[in-house]
Amino acid sequence: MKYVYFFGAGKAEGDGQMKEILGGKGAGLAEMTRIGLPVPAGFTISTECCDYYLQHKQTYPKSLAADVKKNLARLEKVTGKKLGDAKDPLLVSVRSGSARSMPGMMETILNLGLNSKSVEALARNSKNDRFAWDAYRRFVQMYSTVVIGLSKEELEEKLRAMKTRRGVKDDTQVPADGWRELVGEYKEHFKKKTGKEFPEDPEEQLWGAIGAVFGSWMAEKAVTYRRVERITGLLGTAVNVVQMVFGNLGETSGTGVCFTRDPSTGGKTFYGDFLINAQGEDVVAGIRTPMHLDEMAKHMPKVYPQLEKVRKLLEKHYRDMQDMEFTVEEGTLYMLQTRVGKRTPAATFQIAVDMANEGLITKEEAIDRIKEEDIDRLFFPIVDPSVPKGDLAKRKIASGINAVPGAAYGKAVFTAEEAEAMAAKGEKVILIRRETSPEDVGGMFVAQGIVTATGGKTSHAAVVARGWGKCCIVGCENLDVEYESKVAHANGKTIREGDWVTLDGNEGIVYEGQVKLISPELPKAFSTLMGWADKVRKIGVRTNADTPHDAVKAREMGAEGIGLTRTEHMFFKDFEFPEKSVERQLAIQEMIIAETQAARRKALDKLLPYQRRDFSGIFKAMDGFPVTIRLIDPPLHEFVPHDIEKQQELARKIGVDVEVVIRRVEQLHEANPMLGHRGCRLAITYPEILEMQVRAILEAAVECKKKGIKVIPEIMIPLAMDRKELKLLVDATNRVAQRVIQETKVKVEYLVGTMIEIPRAALLADEIAEVAEFFSFGTNDLTQMTMGLSRDDAGRFLPDYVDEKKAGIFANDPFQTLDEKGVGMLIRMGIEKGRKTRPKLKIGICGEHGGDAASVKFCHRVGMNYVSASPFRVPVARLAAAQAVIEEKAKKGKKK
C-alpha cells in the first residue's frame, strides 16, 4: 500500500485527480508541480493513511515510518538542505488537506525543523536574526497549541506581556532578542505544562505534527462542519509536508491569496491580497491590511507578470476559477496551493457564462456548475453582512428550521386577522403562530414573513410560504406563543404584538428589532444560463400556483404551465377582491354545516361564481399553457371554526342553532386527518362538490375561449386509490363537463387525470390508467404513506433519522429530497404500469420534490413528462432538468 506521494523539481507521483487520496491541497500541489508551476517540493501522506490511523487506535501502518524517512531524504536531496541541520536546515510546513474544502477546520504547523541549533543556522544563512527567531517562536507556538493542545490564550498572553515590557505595539517592531526571549518563555511554559522538554529532534517534531493533523479530522468542530455541510464518504485528511518558503524575509518577500476572477461579481479581474514581508497566516489573520494585486504589480514588477502567467495557466488547466496561495521569497514566486474558488451565487452564474463564452468550458459544463442553492440564494434579501455579529447575537430571539430562505422584517402579529388588518393599514407584519392552517392563508399572504413554533420544512406554513417565496422559519421549538395575551417568549425575551422583528430565513433565526437587509440583484448571466438549460432539458417544468398572481410570477420564472392549482385556498381567500373573502368562507362553511344535499347545493351555488372567476384568472395568466386544477383535497374540518365564538358567529350568519355547528365540527374531527375523509373521498360522499368545481372550471374555460384565450384545463382528482372509485368520479366529471359544453355550445378540450399519492394507486397504476388521462405524483403524501411519516409530526424524530451523529438513517429529509429507494420504487412501478396501459400517459410530479434538484433529476430518469414546482423553485427545476440530461450523457459516455 502506497501511503506517501512525493512532488518536487517538476515531477510528482500524484496528480490533480487524486483528491480522494491526496486531499485537495496535496492533489493541487502535485498537479501544479506536473504542469510546471513553481511549487515548493514536499510529499503528501494520503487520506488512506489517516483512515488507517483512525481505525487502528491512532497507530500508523507499519510501512509508514520507512516511507516518510525515504521521502524526507528525497526532499532533502531536492532542496539540498537537511531537516534540523545545524548548517543549512530544511524547514517544512505540515498541513492538513481533505478532498473537500473545510476552511479553518483542521490544523497546520509551519517552520517545522527548527530547534535551538537550526535556528542559529537559519539566522546565519538569512542574515536575519529577527526573522529566524520569529520563525522559531511561531513554530514553538503552533506546535505547543496544535500538537500538544496547550492554551493558545496563555501563549498569546506571554507575547503581549513581552511586547508591553519592550514598549512595542506591533509584532513587526519586536527585535530578534524579543523573539528569542519569548521562545525561552514558551519552552519553559511547555515544560511546566507537559513535564517534558520542548522537542529538539526534528523527526519527533514531524511525527507529532502528522499525528496532530490526522487527529484534527475527528475534532468536534471538524465533525460538526462536515455534518452541517453534509460532507460524507471521505476517508480522512491527508498530511502535506512541504518545504517552507518565507514571505517574511524582507521587502522583496511577501505572501498572498488570490482568485483568478472576482469571487463577488464573477468579473474577469485578477483579485487578491498581498502582504509584503509576511507569512501566509498573517494574511488570513487580517491583522495587517494587505495590498491589492495591482499595488503588488507596482511593488514587484518582475514577480507580478509571473503570477499573471500562473493565473492564465491555472484557469486553462483547471477550467474554473481558482483560489491560490503564493509566497514570494526574496523575489522568487512559489505557488503554495490552488483550488476551485468559492464565489457568490451571482459570480457563479457570471463565471460559468463567461467561461463558456470564452470557450474554456462548454455550455453544458456551465450548466452543470450551478448548484441548487446558488439559485435559491439569488432571489432573496439577506441580512446585510456588514451588520456586526455581536449586534446580531444580542438581538437573537429564537432559532428554528430555515424553511424558506430570504430575510424580512415587520411588526409581530399573532393572528391571521390581525395580520390582514395591519397590512391593510400599510404596515409590514411578521405572522407568528404556533402552527398555521388553511384558515390563516389570508394573513400569511400579507405578511412579510412567517414564523411557527412547530412544524418542519414541509409543514403547512413552510409549503405555503415556499410557494410564495416568502421568508419562513418553522419549528422554533423554544418559542412560546401565547395567543390570548398576544405575546411570544424565547431566550429571555418577550415579543408583543406590534414589536419589530427580523427574520433571517437563510439561517433560521428570529431577531428583535429591524436588522438591515440588502437585496441581491439578478445577474444577467442568470437568464443567459437558464436559457441554455432550457435548450438542454427534456422534461417540462410547470409550477404550483393557486392564484393569477402566482401564475404570473411563475411565468416570469420560466414555468411552462401549472402542474397544481390547489382550489382549497380559494375557499378562504379572494385574491382579487380580498373584501369578498368572508363571503367565500361563509359559503363553504354553510355547505359543510348543511344537513341535506339540497342545502349543500344551495351553498355551493354561491361559491360557483367565485371559483369560476379564480379559474378564469389563472387561465388568462397562463395564456395557453396547460393548467392542472386539483379538486378539493383537505378534510372539511380545516374549513370550519374550532373556537366557540367563531362557531356562534357562523351559526348566526347561516341561521342555524350553534349546537348544529358544534356537532358538525365534532363529527368532522379525525384521529388521523391525513388518512381520513379528504381528497376524492369527499366527492364520493358529496358528489355535488365535484360537480360545482368541474362546472366552474369548464365555465371559466368557455369564458376564456370566447375571449380568444387558449385554454387547456386538466382536471385532477386527488387521493384516488382504486380504478372503480376513480371511474365514478371521472364519469361524473365528464357528465358535468359535457353538460356545460352543450349549454354553452363552446367546445373545450380538457383532460381528467388523477394524483398518484396513495401507495395502492401506484401499485395498481395499470388499472388506474384505464380511467385517468394523466398522472401527477403527489410525492408529499406518497412519502407520508409509503414511509408512514406524518410530515406535520415528523419534526419530533425525523431529525434524529437524518442526523449523522445520532441514528443517521437517511442521508436527506425525505420530504425535501425524494426517497428514491422506497418512494422512488413505487413511482417507478407507477410509471411503468401506467404506461403499460396507456403508453402515452402524461406523467408529472406536483409534490414539493418538484422543486428539489436531486428529485427533479430522478423524475427525468424515470421518464416523467414534467415536474411542477412552486414559482420560486421553477429555476431550480429548469436547471436540474438540464443537469439530468448532462449527467445521463456523461454516464452513457462512460459506459462506452
Added chain:
Amino acid sequence: MKYVYFFGAGKAEGDGQMKEILGGKGAGLAEMTRIGLPVPAGFTISTECCDYYLQHKQTYPKSLAADVKKNLARLEKVTGKKLGDAKDPLLVSVRSGSARSMPGMMETILNLGLNSKSVEALARNSKNDRFAWDAYRRFVQMYSTVVIGLSKEELEEKLRAMKTRRGVKDDTQVPADGWRELVGEYKEHFKKKTGKEFPEDPEEQLWGAIGAVFGSWMAEKAVTYRRVERITGLLGTAVNVVQMVFGNLGETSGTGVCFTRDPSTGGKTFYGDFLINAQGEDVVAGIRTPMHLDEMAKHMPKVYPQLEKVRKLLEKHYRDMQDMEFTVEEGTLYMLQTRVGKRTPAATFQIAVDMANEGLITKEEAIDRIKEEDIDRLFFPIVDPSVPKGDLAKRKIASGINAVPGAAYGKAVFTAEEAEAMAAKGEKVILIRRETSPEDVGGMFVAQGIVTATGGKTSHAAVVARGWGKCCIVGCENLDVEYESKVAHANGKTIREGDWVTLDGNEGIVYEGQVKLISPELPKAFSTLMGWADKVRKIGVRTNADTPHDAVKAREMGAEGIGLTRTEHMFFKDFEFPEKSVERQLAIQEMIIAETQAARRKALDKLLPYQRRDFSGIFKAMDGFPVTIRLIDPPLHEFVPHDIEKQQELARKIGVDVEVVIRRVEQLHEANPMLGHRGCRLAITYPEILEMQVRAILEAAVECKKKGIKVIPEIMIPLAMDRKELKLLVDATNRVAQRVIQETKVKVEYLVGTMIEIPRAALLADEIAEVAEFFSFGTNDLTQMTMGLSRDDAGRFLPDYVDEKKAGIFANDPFQTLDEKGVGMLIRMGIEKGRKTRPKLKIGICGEHGGDAASVKFCHRVGMNYVSASPFRVPVARLAAAQAVIEEKAKKGKKK
C-alpha cells in the same frame, strides 16, 4: 338463446347444476325430475331472461312469447289439461327462484289459470265447490296484490268482514258461497282501483305473473336483502311455471315442509311439519299448527314411506341435508322443491361430521362446508329467540356496527374507572364511551360488553374487544354520550349510570333493561372437525394474546404459539394483581414526563419487574410454544392523562410542576399519530425503553428456563421502514440480551424480527431481511398506509365504498378482509424479497386479518408460515387454513 326449460314426465331440459340460469328452485325441480322423484310438470323461464327484462326497460326477448306458448302446450300435453279450459282446466303456480336462496324476498302466484269459467270446471271435477272457490279467491287475492300491487290489507279486511258477517272464525269454516261472494268483492275492488276488469284470459294472467316475478328482483326489500347478505353477481330471478297440485282437497291431501336432518341439532332425525288439507302457504303462514312428521306417518301410512324414500334418495344424490316442500294430493305425493337446508352452527358441524363418518362426503368436504360465521356464532351468547320481537323493538335504544358478536347485559357506566370500581363490587357492567383508548383497557376488561358512539370494526374498542371475544358495538352514531353528566341519549331514551342495558352484538343493537340471553353449547362435532382441519392445514395458527389469561384461552382454542403480544396494555393494567395497575401507570407516565435519560431510566427500572412477570406468565402459559413479543408501539401521548385534574394528580404523584406535565402532554400531541412518533421510532429516540423491555423478556425467559419451562421468545420490533434503522435496534436488542445471558449464565435462544407494516418496509424487504430473523405482517397498519385509510376515521366514508347501493368500490371492508389486490401485492413482494435474502425467513401475519377466513387463505397461498389471530378467531383461522389447502387441491385438480 334458450330462455325456457321444460321438465315433466321423468325428463327435464335443465339439471341441478344450472342454478345460475334456472335458479335454485328450477334447477332443483329439473334435477328431482331427472332422478325420478314425483314432481309436478312445468317449465322454468331463465334468469338470463330476467336480466334481459331488467336491461331492456321491462320488455321480453322477442322469442319468449313463442317459447312460453310452446312449453305451455307441452305442459298441457303432459298433464292432459288446458289452461283456462272450461272442462278440465290446468292450473299453474308461478314462482320466483334465484341462484341463492332469498326466502320471502320475491313473489309467488298460485292457482293461475282460474277464471269465472274454469273455476266452475274445477268445482265440478274436484266435486268440491268450496275448494274451487277458495282456490279462486286465493288466486285473485295474490294476483291483485303481487301483480297489480293493490293493498294486501284492504283485501284482508274484506275477508275479515265476510267472516264476521257469516259469524265464522277460521278460514276453514267459510263455505263455498262465502268464497264466491268474496271473489265478487275482490273483483269489484280490482275494477274500482285499476279501472279494468279482473283478467279472465289465463295467458294475460300468466304474463302478468311473469312480469311481477321478474320485477320483484329489484324490489327494495330484495335489494336490501342481497346487500346485507352480500349476494352479488347474480343475473336475476328465474320464473317457475308449474302444474298446481292441491293439498287442500280433503283429508287425504295435505302439504308439508321437511328437513332430511334436524336443522337445529344436526341429529339424524327426519324433521318437518305437515298440514292436512292445506296449501303450502298455510304451513308458512303459521296460522294452523302443523303436525310433526311422525304423526303424518300414522295419518298417511302409505305416503310416509314414499317420503322417507325420497329423503334418502335426496341425501344420497345431493350429499347434503335438504329442505324439501311437498304436497299430497288425494294420496299422491308430489315433491315441489328441494334445496340445501339452512341449519344452526351446531347442526352445521354435526351434519358435516356425521356425513363424513357415514361416507356420504369426505372429511375434506366436511371441512369445506363450515363457514367462518358458523364458528363465530358458536361461541357467543345470543338474545333468546323466544323474546317477542315487539318487546325488543320497544327496548331498542341505539344501533351501531356489530363489531364483536355475542350478547351481554350489565349496568351502564361511562368511564373505565367506574367500570372497574363497580366490577370490583361484583356488578356486571357495560362500558359506554364515545371512543376508547389504551387508558380504558382496564375498564374494558372487566366490562361484560362495550359500546362506543364512534369508530368502525377496527377501532380501538373493536380490536381490543375482539381479542377477548367480548361483545362490542361501535359506531352508534345516534348515541349521544355525555361524560360530565354520566348519561347517554338516543332514540328518545336516556341511559343513566347504573341503568341496565343489553347488547346484541350479533345485530349491533343496544336495548334498555335486561333481555333474556341464552348460551349455545359447543357441539362435540366441533372438536372432531377442527381436529380434521388441523391435519389438513399446512400453515401454523398462533394467537394475539397480551395476558396469561388470553394465552390459556388461545391454547384451548388450538393456538400453537403467540404471534403478537402487545406490551402496551401491560403498561396500564396488571392482569394478575389489578391493584398494582396504578403503580405501572405511574411508572410509565413518570418515564414519559421525565426530561433526562437518567430520569427515564429510573422510571423504567420500576417497570422492569412488572414486565418480567408479565412475560414470565405468558411464557408459562404457552409452555414451549413460540411467543412473539412486540416492543412498545403506540405513541406516548396515549399513556398520559389529557384532562387537567388527572394531570394535576400525576404531577403531584411524581413530584413535578403541573406545568411540566401539561407542556409534555402538549408536546406529545400529534396531527396524525398513526404516522407519528411511535413503534420503533420511540426506541430510536429513547433507546432505554427498548433496553428495559428486552431485559424483561430475557430475564423472564431465564426465570422460566430455570424452572424447566421451554421458552422461545421472538422479539418483534414494530414499524421499521429501513434496514439501517432496524439494524441499530437489532444490535441494541442483541447487546442487552447477551448481557442478560452473561449475567445469568443461562443460555436463551431467541429471535429478533420485525413487523412489516409500512409500505416502504415491504418494498425494501430484501434489505430488511438482512437484519430481521422473522417478518410479521402488521396488516392493520399496512392497510392503513397502503390505502391511505385511517381505521379510526374510515367509518365516515368507508361504508359508502363498500355499500353496493352507493359507490360499491370494494367488495369487503379492507380492515376485515385483506385487500389482496393492493395490500396483498405489497405482501407478496415483501415475502418474495424477504426470502430472496433469507430463504428460510419465518413469515407470519398479526393484523386483524389473521382471524379472517378469506385473508387466512391468502396467507396460505402466498406462503406464510403462520397466521396469528385473537383467541376467539383461532378456530376460524385453523378452519380457513385447512380450506385453503383443499381449495388449492381442487384448483390443481381442475388444471389437470
